[in-house]
Every structure is written in structure tokens, then in C-alpha cells.
Amino acid sequence: MNEIYKTDALIAEDIDTYLETHQHKTMLRFITCGSVDDGKSTLIGRLLYDSKMIFEDQLATLEADSKRVGTQGEAIDFALLVDGLAAEREQGITIDVAYRFFATEKRKFIVADTPGHEQYTRNMVTGASTADLAVILIDARKGVLTQTRRHSYLAHLIGIRHLVLAVNKMDLVDYDEAVFKKIVADYRSFAESIGILDFTPIPISGLAGDNITSRSQATPWYDGPVLLDHLETVELDQTADQLKPFRMQVQWVNRPNLDFRGFAGTIASGQIRMGDEIRVLPSGKTSTISRIVTLDGDLEVAVAGQAVTLCFADEIDCSRGQIITASKSPVEVADQFEATVIWMDEDELVPGRAYWLKIGPQTVTASVAHPKYQVNVNTMEHLAAKTLDLNAIGVANITTDRDIPFGGYDESRDLGGFILIDKMTNRTVGAGLIHFALRRAQNIHWQATDISREHHAAMKNQKPMVLWMTGLSGSGKSTIANIVEKKLARMNRHTFLLDGDNVRHGLNKDLGFTDSDRVENIRRVGEVAKLMTEAGLIVITAFISPFRSEREMVRSMLPPGEFIEIFIDTPLEEAEKRDVKGLYAKARAGQLKNFTGIDSPYEPPEAPHIRIDTTKMSAEEAADLIIEKLIP
Template sequence: MQDILRFITCGSVDDGKSTLIGRMLYDRKMIFDDQVAELEVSSKKFGTTGENIDFALLVDGLAAEREQGITIDVAYRYFNTEKRKFIVADTPGHIQYTRNMATAASTADLAVILVDARQGILSQTKRHSYVVSMLGVKNVIIAINKMDLVDYSKDAFSKICEDYAKFSNALNFSTIEVVPVSALNGDNICSASSHMSWYKGESLLGYLETAEISTGEQKKQAFRMPVQMVSRPNLDFRGFAGTISSGDVAVGQNIVALPSGKASKIKSIVTYKNELQSASSGQAVTLTLEDEIDISRGDLISCEEDQCSIADLFRTKILWMSEQKMIAGRQYLFKSAVSEQVCTLEKPKYLIDIENLQHIAADNLNLNDIGVCELHLNHKCAYERYENNRNLGSFILIDRHTNQTVGMGMIEHSMRRSLNVQEQYISITRNQRSEQKSQTPCVVWMTGLSGAGKSTIADTLEQRLFGDDYHTIILDGDNVRHGLNKDLGFTEQDRAENIRRISEVSKLMMDAGLIVIVSFISPFRSERELAKDIIGQDSFIEVYIDTPLELAEERDVKGLYKKARAGEIPNFTGIGSPYENPENPDVRIQTATCNPDTAAGIILKYMRENKFTVR
């Protein structure tokens, strides 16, 4: 029986990762003749090794990579020996491509970390070692390459071994093998080198063939399966399809669905034209249950004893993968094996300084930063700690507007707050309070540039509503900043917090039964969406006060544009910081062509037509 070892090669730029893989494939005759012929041609054209074959060109397949002689993205290669099958991912060494390297490391069983014998341990060696360790890879092989360029010196080798041992003490590896090699000449790659008789260990391939594949941890665990889809081909069949994350499942076993906690029993385990009595971790199956309980995509089926935990607040470790820095308080999409939902991140507790593994304070995460952050979910979901279960403890973060994957993270543990702070039951409900006032509470959210006319329109609107006996309140940006939010500035992060607080206050006032008029620049779409999520979509009326920048600047009632143009106010919306137009506002007021009274009339009409008001 053959198993598969997934491994990566990593390390700093020019340590010879691609060459190493190319050499290994070539020496073991795992490259076809027509590929060798093509390689010889390419080596002449793009090669960086003079007359010799440039093995790196076997794996650097993108045109840009061949032209620049570097690796940009991960290349996957497949080969086998008599002992086992291998999937190797050759990862880029440049710091800006760390995200690609981490992608490959996340599924690896083992990492080969290359070190240039002349250079010793570089900061990329440390960065990659840290990422590999953080992602839970337990076995590493340090390949000290280019030994031919240091005269195959034992001393040079020993010195690097010592340096690496000092650094790696703090990392979480179970085995570290060190091999001196020359990828260019093939020393100690597939067989022992005649140039280094002082070395008594295995060749690189020898270690790869015998390394332990550590999947055992997930087998011993309790049964968990995230539901990927509900299968309903006909009225008589209702199955839950998914890939088993951990543990075993058998017909007749008691289970619970999470987060609902509803219990049932396994009726059958269905696979293609075949029913199983039991199944285990890694298998893609379809389960049917004895009872009709409500389960959908995003739920987890867990064994009844030793249930999976659920929570909505976590301490996480995140690798940021986007040029756009992380903004604390902004909403991102959270996707794990179980759940896809909105989350917000707190300001990082700290970043990790890769050089010395010290913690450093930071306000946000930039590209390739690794930091520890608290993460809040909107709804509870099932999870495991990453160190116990890679599958249920990992997640990615997605930007809601660009749809790019901006971060990858690991759950360290859930936070107590989500368990201990429970919502207190209150007898009088929002409905009862609003019935007493004979009105439907809602939030009229006015967004637009400074000087667009928001406050004036808000004031007119409130007077009209008040005149019709409605109970109202205005929350004005400037006024709130004098009081509740006077500790906040104008960085993106503070703006997000500003919006969060104002949204929570609006919600409380709605609970009190009031119609809330918010007049706030709120320039970012993501922040307005945060407000909408907190307040509730059905109660949220987005009003875009649309005034061209030139007009607002010309009015400049408060003299702020003048100051901003003079550079006295950094981050001023429209000048130093962007305003993102609402794409589909509920109401759009073009102030260039209407006065405040007409504007209030348009909003009142919308409220009447949508049954917020009756009078």
C-alpha cells in the first residue's frame, strides 16, 4: 500500500528551491524525454546556469517567472518512488509572495526549508520556518544547499546547524533533519555524496521516503462533519452531504446538529450505489437521519457525546494577504469549513516580529503581517481549536467589496465573554413601546459629503415628522463627536468605531420606539453596511444626499474645505480621503436642484409608501 506525502520546498530567494526539485525529478528519471529536450532548449534561452541545464525551468512555468528567473506562484509537481507517492509544492521565496507560500504550507505534511550555505540563516528562512510551524507542519528537513560553493566544508555546515537550532527552539516542530546538499550537482539529493564523507545521515530523498505522515491526530477525535449540501432528489430521500472532518461515524450512532443542538440518529451512510456501515475522517459521504430535523448548509453534524463547541468570539492568529491593510471594526466575510458569515476584527493584540519572535504592538495588519486578533461573528458557529483540528480551526477572510481573499487565520480558542454575557430578558418589547407611540421605529440614515446639506435636511425632516405627532430624535455627526465619540479621530479605524457606536445607539433608540434620523458623512460602503447589519435591513432607510464635491466646496459653510485644501485637516472626505457613493440608496436627494423642504418631502413620501408612516 502506497501513501501520499505532501511536502513543500521553501526558504529565501535564490536558495535554489526550484533547482532542487528539478534535480530530484531529473535524477530519479521522473521527467519525460520530450520534457528534457524542451528543457535543454529553454535553458539556452532563459537559463541562469551557463552551459548547464537550468533545472529551475522545469517548475517555473509562467512566462513572467522564466523572464525574471524567479518563482512567483506555487507549482505543484507529482512523482513517486517505490516507497511512496509525493505531491510537492515549490513555493516562492520573495517576501511579497508569502501568501502563496502559506497556501502551499497549509496542506503540507512536511517542509523542506532551504538555506544557502554561504548566506546562513536569513530573515526569510525564519519567516518561512515560522509560517510552517504556525500552520501545524510538524516535520521539517533543513537542506543546506550550495555546499559546492563552500568547498563541502563540515564547519560551515555545523555553524548553520547551530544557528538554526537556536532559532527553532521556540517553534513547534517534532522532528528536524539537516542535510548538506548541492542541488546543482546532485550531492545528497537522491543518494549519498562522495564529496561529503563526513556526513552520515540520509540523502534528502531518503528522508522524504521515510518521514512520518502525521494525520493520526484527527483520527482519534470525535466525529464531526460540516454539511456542504442537502440532497433531496425526491420526496423520500433527504441526505446531508459532506466530508468527514474527524472521527468515525456508524449507522445507529447518536448525533446532534449544531448550532441548533437538535438530536437524532444515523439511519444510513450513502455513497455511490453503495451503503456503508461506517465511515471515517476524510471520506466524502451523504448521511440520512432517523428524524426530520432542520439541517442546512453551514451546520455541523457532531457525535452526541463529546460534542463540538460553538461560539461567536475567538482569539485568532491571522496572516494578512492583501495590499489593503486590515481595518479593525470593518466587516469581512468569514469562511470556514462550516460557516460563511460576516465578522469583525478587533485591533490586533500584537504582531509577531519574525526576526526574534517577539510581540510588537500594532493598530492594524499589513500585507504579510502575522498577528493575533479577536474575531467576532454575527452568529455562533461550531469550531475546533486549530491545533486540534486543522479542518475546523481554519478560516479565510474575504473583502466584501472586492471579493478578494485578504487573510487566512487559525482559531486559537474561543473567548469567555461569548459564554458568560447572556442577553437579559426584558418584558416590554420594542413592538409594545412603538405601539404605545402608534408608530413604526426606523432609522433614516443620511450619508453624503461634508456641506452636502445633511444636517439641514435632517432638521427639516424632523420638524415635519414632529408636527405630525411622531416621536423622533436626530443623531448628528458633529454633535456625537463632541460627546459619546470624543475619544475618536479620523483614521479609517476610528471612523469604523464611530459608525459602530452610532449604529448601536440608533438601535437602542429604535428599541425605545423612536424614529431615528442619523446625519453622518459615513463615506465608506463597508461601514454603511455594518450599520445596516446592526440596525437591521428592514428598519434601515439609506438616504444619499448627493451633492457634487465642487458645490459642497463652494458652499463650505464651516470653512472646512478651505482648511483641508491648505493641508490643515488630513483625511478630510473628498479631499484626502475618498467618498464611496451608495450603489442602491433607498432615497437619493440631488441638492443641486432641490431645497431642504422638497428634500424632506421626498423622504416622507418614501416613508409613507413603504409603510413606515401613515400620516
């Protein structure tokens, strides 16, 4: 008799013993992936059904739904049990990850049923990121397909160390050993080519129940484990993590009163004991552990996976985002990395743009360089790529605005996995897996100079600033900027005007008008403007600078209060009517691509320091207004 069925008797006869056993169960999280008709949902349905996780009322609903919208005729369509969203049931496909739960004598399982379609890759990645094991389903009649390769690649990429190759629908190939062996051999040669060294192949039938919870009589030639046995006994990643050096990212500083200061977080790897020497990164300060605090009393030792609060013997600085490590094996600190980036947003990656990068509890500003290559996830080929669009995976360099402590992703998902967040929409647009740090930044030291920016400014008797004019082409930026500079010169102010067209003749002549070139254009102008303010100048710029995130990037380069955003607000119709340079006519005729306002967006400032409505005042009046507001 199967173990699952023995449980019932134990529950009925001796609930206390049952609870005692259940209490000591471990937990395995796994995903199932495969193509549309490989029988994923049927397999999960069977695991749930066999472990009695489907109740009578759910079964009644399921039977009714199966008859109404099912794909199995009069039989139960287990897919309906798993496809939870209305749109999924209508379209008969899985869109988003569904989490299901079941337990056996030994373990509790969380299974993430992940969608197979390429367009839902980001949802598969979501499910895979928390899994210890992946069950890759293959239809025995079809063998290794493109989707099989894609799913295996993604599961391996995201760091799943245990793979099960479930060759399903064996009943439809007469339980032929040769078919099974051929598929396993095909898969092995592919798997080795992408670095998967080990996997567990099992011949099954989800529909007939072969080799899922019990050994099938139909496959006498198979002597490996049945699926459930394997799931129950495979070694847990979390156990292996305990053998690594101690690391904990600080989430929250607990400070209820002056006498207590604790650092709360979840231990990413290793163990920590009272009295252990620790080091905090990036500061590098050291101390020893004086307490491991929990509501249930202090602990002597805590291990990877536990959420604890640590106290130090010494008062050293430590805050959210920093990492507490074993003092003798600290982690690296860097601000440039090579990483695999998985793009997950409808809007493509804009290389050079500032995104939020969240790694563990720490959020910093970061930019992604042009990808070195993109991976064709169906063929594993490396392709040249200018950017990454939805579901694309590529390798690129990442630069952060400050040093961050990190680890390689293959060592730790916590220390080496990050997400990218769009600064405007706040959507999670990408995920990254750190390979290693680039040493460049560490080798270029900052040369300290004796004449400071304050000194430069004091000699000119003025407060340096950047008057950043933004607006559509033909809005009047250059005209107004020019008048402002003339007026300031008359007032004996030291200024410099950076004009969009002029800069493109020299410094930025290598750049075009794609989104990423526009970002780089503004980044360089921002850096030049910054150098000029350090020399004490008042810098006036006239660039369309259509994107909020890039204007924000320049603002963040400068000391607070030195970036003055001036919105030259001319409606598109008006600018197009003026069309001083004849560019709108060309753009409308299709001779000019990526023209702001026509086929490239302009994002107006939400809260500019000064807004100039050019339909209500002349350029001369605008310049007076700007000076009046800024120069006391």
C-alpha cells in the same frame, strides 16, 4: 540501483503488477522554501528529473529556454521548469506557488514550490496550508538567514508538523561535517525558541545529487536518511487525524426526494461507523448514523479525509455549516475568539469593519478588533500595531455575528482555520488561525424584557425606522435632516435626530478620523439608533458615513425594512464651493488629514432608497420628498 530505475523494468515486463502497486500508494504533500539562490528549483528539478517526470519535449524546450534566458550558462536551468508565469521568467523570480507532481515506488508527491520574497508571503501561505511537510533549504555557505527564520516560522505557524532542514550546496563547502553541524546547531536554537521541537537535517547538493535519491559517498560522516527516503517514510498527518474524535462539517444537504435526506461533507477527523451516536452543533441535537452512503454502496465505516454522505436515524435539523460530531465529544461553540491573523491584501485591515468570515463551509459576518500585537516575521519580536497591512501577521480578537462551532487551529485546520473576505471587492483579504474562544459573550446573558419593541411602537402609533443620510461634508445632510424632523414633529411623530458633529462632542469624543475610528463611530451610532428604534422612535441620522461596508453593517443590525438609506448627492466641487464650515479650505491646505473627498475616499451608495440631488432642489423640497416617500 535506485528504486526509481527499477520501476521501468517492472512497467515494461509486468504492467498489471505495477498498477497494483501504484494503486496502493499513499500521498504526501510538501512545500520547498528558501531564499532566492538556495537552489530550490534545482532540487525540485532534480526530483522530477530523477523520477522521470520530465519528458523529452519538455527537456528540449527547457534546454532552448536555458540558453535563451537561463542563469546557468550552457547548463540546464531547472528554475525555468518550475517558474511558469511569463513575468516570473522575465524577472527570474518565483511569484506564485507552482505545484509539481512525481511518484516513487511508495508514494505520490505533490510539491508546492513557494516564493521566498517577503512580498509574496500570501502565496507561500497558500502553498503551505495544504502541506504535510516543509523542506527548508539553506545554502551551506550562508547558514541560517533571515529568510530561513521567516519561512520556518510561517511553516510552523500554518501547522506543518514535519520539517526537513536541507543544507544545500555541500559540494561548495567540501562536504565539511563541521559546517553542517554548525548550521544545524544554529537552526536548532532558533527553532526551539519558536516551538519547533523536531526537524530532520540532511546535508545535500541539488546540483551534484548528493543525498537526494541515493546516499552520497562524499558525506561518510552522515548516517541519517537521504531526502527521498525520508519523504517516502515520514508518517502522514491524515493517519494521525483518524485517531481524534469524529468531526464532519456539513457542506450540502442531499434531498433527491421525500424519502432520502443525507448530509454530505468531508470528514475532518476521526472515524464514523453505522450506529454511532452523533451530535449536531450548534443545535446540540443527537441521533445515530443509519447509513454511510456512497455511489459504490453503503460503507460500514468511514475515516478522516473521505467525502461521504451520512444519514441519521432521526429527523433532526442539520444544514450547511453545522458540524456533526461524536455525541460524547462535541466541539465548542462561541462568537468571540482570539486568533492569529495573516493579512493578505493591499488594503490594510480596518479594525471593527464587517468582513465575511468563512470557516469550513460556513460563512458569517465578523469583525477584527485592534491587534494585540504584530509579529515581526524576521525577528519574531512582538510589535504594537494599530492595524495589519499586506503580509503582516498579528494576534487579535474576532467577533462573529452568531455562534459558530469551531476547534482550535492546532487541533484541526478544518475547524480552526478561517479566511476573511472583503464584503465589497470579494477578495480574500486575510486568513485566521483560532487559538481559543473568549468567554465574555457567554457570561453576558440577554435579559428578556416584557415590553417589546412592537409594544413601544404601537404606543407611539408609528413604524420605527432609521432615515440614514449619507453624503460628503457640506452636502446638506444636517440642514435637510433638521427640516425633516421639524415636519415630522408637526405630524405628531416621535423622532430623534443624531447629528455627526454633535455625537462627536459626547458619545464618540474619544474617536478621531482614521479609517478604523470612522468604522467605530458608525458602529456606535448604529447601536444607539437601534436602541432608539426599539423604543419606537423614528431616528434621523446625518453622518458622512463614507464606507459602504459600515452602512451595510448598520443595515444588518436592524430588522429588514427599517434602515432607509438616503443619499444626499452633492458633487465634490459643489460641496467644496459652499464650504460652509471652511473645512475644505483647511484640508486643501494640508491642515486637516483624512478628510472625506480630499484624502479619504467616499463610496456612494449603489442603490439608495432615496437620492437627493441638491443641485436640482432646495433643502425644503428635499425634506418634502423624503416625507412623501416614507410616511403614508
